[in-house]
Amino acid sequence: MLRPLSFVLVVLLAAGCTVAGDEGGGETGTGGTGPITFATGRDTTAYLQPLLDRWNQAHPAEKVTLLELPEAADEQxxxxxxxxQAQSNRYDVLGLDVVWTAEFAENGWIIPLERGLFPLDRFLPPVVDTAVYKGKLWAVPYTSNAGLLYYRTDLIKKPPQTWAELRDKAREVTKKRDLGGYATQLLAYEGLTVNFSEAVQSAGGQILNHDGTEVTLDPAKGRIALDFLMQGLREGWITDDSLRFKEEETRLAFQEGRLAFARNWPHAYGPARAKLGDRFAVTRLPGLNGPGSSTLGGINLAVSAYSKYQHTAQQFIRYFTSLENERRVLTEGSFPPVWTELYDDPGLIKRFPYLPVLKESILAAKPRPVSANYNQVSLVIASSVTKALANPAKESADDVAASMKSELEEIIRTQ
Incomplete structure (x- = not known):
């Protein structure tokens, strides 16, 4: 899930205030059992409630209530x-965007979990990494995600593996046909941070170290990543529309036949199949010298530090992330699961042909920069890249990359 740059300031205004109907911070502790609430983003597929009903039928004294938050991640x-911040015990289980783990852990808002309670060795390893901070497990992976390259098989016989191949094929198609080459998400919001992070990773670089304590962005790698985007816009094979696109706009443009290539998440596969049939496929994102590295997305489940019923909350997470339910996450919710073996299931692959490529993409993917001040980190990255892309013919990629690194170092110093 992605968050717009305009982070909602209501967080600061509401700090210390309870939501109507909240109880104050009551007794907490890992041994508590009783009814709990599951706070997560709005269920747009209606697949969650049946899973909750199964738990409630088996646990009448520990029923779970779904508390749907807004669909937009920043509002969640x-x-x-x-x-x-109000230390309310209204929320017990929290559905967290994978980039929030460090912040919530650092602030003491969630509790560390015992690794042995969960079959983490059967999960995709990079997905587990998103739930770990400073050596401790703070959440349990529930869904995953990785960016994919969508391409028209009736126009491109062999998918590109490098940026140069993507450029050449996109330019070739646009010369012959009245459609765009490549579109992605370059609007000034979280999607831009994702795209830049993927470009840095796909050039062999890294923005922050593993625990977010040091800026490791090599200005040369930053320049290469910026040049990939800036050059594409200058030459026109990356569409100008990308500067206004989020995921939904990209999805529509591709499935309506207006693009040869598009970067998007797996959720765009089903609608594209309905519109384009067999005239498209997906592959890993290209990189500087070969297949690139996507950014990891997804949702992790954590237990509120202020929950009165933390034992029930952890047992519910065990149930909710079980193999049986993870299969339903895919088949009924159309979300990428976290269990490795589901990506190798022949029946599921027949129904969801993108699974093998998605598995490769997740295994090669990396989290967005890990930081307790992730929101500030993301703001700096997206604002810096926006400056470069606003005038790609005149801005210096070297200067923008150096300035970005300096601003990021200031954030890390003060956290």
Missing amino acids: RAQMVANL
Whole structure:
């Protein structure tokens, strides 16, 4: 899930205030059992409630109530932060965007979990990494995600593996046909941070170290990543529309036949199949010298530090992330699961042909920069890249990359 740059300031205004109907911070502790609430983003597929009903039928004294937060990730985070800063026990289980783990752990809003309670060795390893901070497990992976390159098989016989191949094929198609070459998400929001992070990773670089304590962005790698985007816009094979696109706009443009290539998440596969049939496929994102590295997305489940029923909350997470339910996450919710073996299931692959490529992409993917001040980190990255892309013919990629590194170092020093 992605968050717009305009982070909702209600977090600051609501700090210390409870939501109507909240109880104050009551007794907490890992041994508590009783009814719990599951706070997560709005269920747009209606697949969650049947899973909750199965738990409730088996646990009448520990029923779970779904508390749907807004669909937009920044608004979800705003409500969660306001609740947790008020030390309210209204939320028990939290559905966190994978980039929030460090922040919530660092602030003491969630509790560390015992690794042995969960079959983490059967999960995709990079997905597990998103739930770990400073050597401790703070959440349990529930869904995953990785960016994919969508391409028209009726126009491109062999998918590109490098940026140079993507450029050449996109330019070739646009010369012959009245459609765009490559589109991605370059609007000034979280999607831009994702795209830049993927470009840096795909050039062999890294923005922050593993625990977010040091800026490791090599200005040369930053320049290469910026040049990839800036050059594409200058030459026209990256569409100008990308500067206004989020995921939904990209999805529509591709499935309506207006693009040869598009970067998007797996959720765009089904609608594209309905519109384009067999005239498209997906592959890993290209990189500087070969297949690139995507950014990891997804949702992790954590237990509020202020929950009165933390034992029930952890047992519910065990149930909710079980193999049986993870299969339903895919088949009924159309979300990428976290269990490795589901990506190798022949029946599921027949139904979801993108699974093998998605597995490769997740295994090669990396989290967005890990930081307790992730929101500030993301703001700096996206604002810096926006400056470069606003005038790609005149801005210096070297200067923008150096300035970005300096601003990021200031954030890390003060956290």
